[in-house]
Amino acid sequence: MTIQVLMPALSPTMTEGKLAKWLKKEGDRLESGDVLAEIETDKATMEIEVVDEGVLGKILVADGTEGVAVNAPIAVILEEGEKAADIDMSAAPAPAVVPATSEPTAPSVAAPVAPAAAPTVPVTGGSRVFASPLARRIAKQSGIDIAAISGTGPAGRIVKRDVEAAVAGGIAVKPQAPAAPASVAVTNTGGYSEVPNSTMRKVIAKRLLEAKQTVPHFYLTIDCRIDALLEMRKKLNAVAPEGAGGYKISVNDFVVRAVALALRQVPEANATWTESAILLFNDVDVSIAVATPNGLITPVVRGADKKGLATVSNEVKELAGRARDGKLMPEEYQGGGFTISNLGMYGVKDFAAIINPPQSCILAVGAGEQRPVVKDGALAIATVMTCTLSVDHRSVDGAVGAQFLAAFKRIIEEPLTMML
Numbered sequence: 001m002t003i004q005v006l007m008p009a010l011s012p013t014m015t016e017g018k019l020a021k022w023l024k025k026e027g028d029r030l031e032s033g034d035v036l037a038e039i040e041t042d043k044a045t046m047e048i049e050v051v052d053e054g055v056l057g058k059i060l061v062a063d064g065t066e067g068v069a070v071n072a073p074i075a076v077i078l079e080e081g082e083k084a085a086d087i088d089m090s091a092a093p094a095p096a097v098v099p100a101t102s103e104p105t106a107p108s109v110a111a112p113v114a115p116a117a118a119p120t121v122p123v124t125g126g127s128r129v130f131a132s133p134l135a136r137r138i139a140k141q142s143g144i145d146i147a148a149i150s151g152t153g154p155a156g157r158i159v160k161r162d163v164e165a166a167v168a169g170g171i172a173v174k175p176q177a178p179a180a181p182a183s184v185a186v187t188n189t190g191g192y193s194e195v196p197n198s199t200m201r202k203v204i205a206k207r208l209l210e211a212k213q214t215v216p217h218f219y220l221t222i223d224c225r226i227d228a229l230l231e232m233r234k235k236l237n238a239v240a241p242e243g244a245g246g247y248k249i250s251v252n253d254f255v256v257r258a259v260a261l262a263l264r265q266v267p268e269a270n271a272t273w274t275e276s277a278i279l280l281f282n283d284v285d286v287s288i289a290v291a292t293p294n295g296l297i298t299p300v301v302r303g304a305d306k307k308g309l310a311t312v313s314n315e316v317k318e319l320a321g322r323a324r325d326g327k328l329m330p331e332e333y334q335g336g337g338f339t340i341s342n343l344g345m346y347g348v349k350d351f352a353a354i355i356n357p358p359q360s361c362i363l364a365v366g367a368g369e370q371r372p373v374v375k376d377g378a379l380a381i382a383t384v385m386t387c388t389l390s391v392d393h394r395s396v397d398g399a400v401g402a403q404f405l406a407a408f409k410r411i412i413e414e415p416l417t418m419m420l
Contacts, residue, residue: 002087003052005075007061007068010041011330017041018066018199019074026084028056030077037074042203044297044333045326054079058087065134066199131158138163201295211357216393219352222405225382226368229254229415236309247310251385252288252342255365256312257418259340260284260304262407269404270337272358273395287336287356288316290323297323298356300336309418344368350386360392361401363408385412 007017018040024030034050057078061068068074076087129147131139135158139146142163149166151158197205233249240247263270263284270281284305287298299319301312322328338360341353344367353364368385375382387408391401411417 002057002082003054003077003079004073005036005077007070007072007074008039008048009070010039010046011334014041014070016067016069019061019063019068020045021063022059023047024056026056026059030054030056040199041330042200044200044323044328046329050077052077052079054082057082057084061132062134129158130156132160134160135163139166142167198294200292200297204295207357208354211354215355215357217355218391218393218398218401219388220391220398220401220405221350221386221388222409224385224387224409224412225373226251226385226412227383229412230368230383232415240310247313249309249313251344251368252340252365253309253313253316254412254415254418255340255342255363256286256288256301256304256316257307257309258408258411259338259363260286260301260307261411261418262404263338264305265407266400266404268400269361269396271360271395272337273360273392274358278395281337283337285336285338287333287339287359288320289339289341289353289356289362290320292324292326294326297328297333298336298339299323299328299333339363340365344385350388352388353390355390355392360395361404362390364388364390 007019009015010017020038020040022037023035024037030036030050030053032050032053035047036050036056037048038045039048040046054077056075058076059074060076061072061074078084078087131146131149131151132153136146138144138160139149144163144166146158146163149158149162150156151162153159153162229251233251233254236249237247240249263286267280270284272279272281283303286301286304288301289296289298299322301307301315301319304312307315319328319332323333336356336359339353339356339362341362342365343351344365347367349369350366351364353362355362364387366386366388368383370381371384373380373382373384387405389401389405391398
């Protein structure tokens with residue numbers, strides 16, 4: 001019997017995704033393990049592999065389609081001896097509807113089709129109408145009331161052909177509402193170009209807005225003298241072995257290590273807020289903010305307090321590289337307890353970062369620069385790095401934030417303590 005390929009859940013919070021690109025075409029022979037398509041989630045573009053062997057009989061969701069629900073059918077695989085004519089879309093199961101509050105589990109990419117009778121009227125859940133993203137888009141562009149269309153897709157789902165038939169048959173058309181005025185007036189006489197928002201950037205925008213609106217931020221800033229750190233970094237890199245086992249430690253690697261050790265000394269800062277309790281994490285998992293073409297992503301260094309500088313350095317570089325290529329697995333960017341955002345390499349002196357929920361703290365790291373300081377009662381020059389801690393006041397009090405920064409400063413300014 002034919003086999004359906006379902007939209008997989010590639011992370012615990014994923015409810016829908018974008019089918020970025022098909023890597024196989026209809027009629028192609030499929031072997032177990034073949035890469036079938038690229039799926040764009042809120043964090044990365046990931047590949048899905050074929051589970052069952054056969055022939056790709058029909059692609060149900062076109063390249064570039066956004067908002068494809070988890071567990072929705074996206075293609076049909078034909079088994080040995082079957083032909084495209086054997087595909088009976090009226091017998092396909094309805095795509096699973098995942099409530100916004102649920103945490104979907106990752107389904108198998110391909111699952112057997114379970115026969116079910118298809119009604120000839122739209123399937124609704126209360127006022128909800130089940131329709132493919134493409135059908136909705138065509139209906140909107142044509143001014144068609146999609147709720148008035150009878151679906152012929154799986155379990156009555158409205159698909160492209162239903163909307164096209166409705167347009168040809170003259171079904172009732174909703175009056176077109178006047179276009180809303182643009183929220184920002186474009187006054188540049190040279191015009192502009194549009195860069196479509198990726199799924200990842202849309203989710204980032206939503207989460208940052210929610211964080212800034214719902215999390216009571218407060219900020220603590222401290223200056224750290226890093227001349228001793230820079231001298232140690234120079235010596236360590238000078239004796240680094242070539243090839244396998246080699247390393248090139250950055251200032252940011254020292255910051256990751258110092259944050260991890262400071263969290264061990266002040267574990268109350270390694271926390272998250274819930275309505276029933278403040279959760280204190282047992283492990284020190286540090287997220288590193290990495291800029292990518294599609295937006296910010298935060299790969300996690302697990303157990304950072306238990307790893308040496310060379311290990312931290314190599315792990316951060318490897319994670320950051322795959323983050324920029326969109327190749328991180330969900331478990332590599334989810335679950336951190338504390339985030340570091342470093343803009344020092346861009347020459348930024350100091351800034352305040354937005355907390356990355358459900359975490360309670362994020363440390364914004366500025367550039368190390370030579371500044372006049374008072375040392376032993378006399379004016380001197382030192383390399384100073386300004387760091388600002390953004391804190392969720394619900395779960396971390398001001399005194400705790402101050403204690404964490406004091407511990408961080410001691411470790412950064414006495415880098416030998418990182419070697420213990």
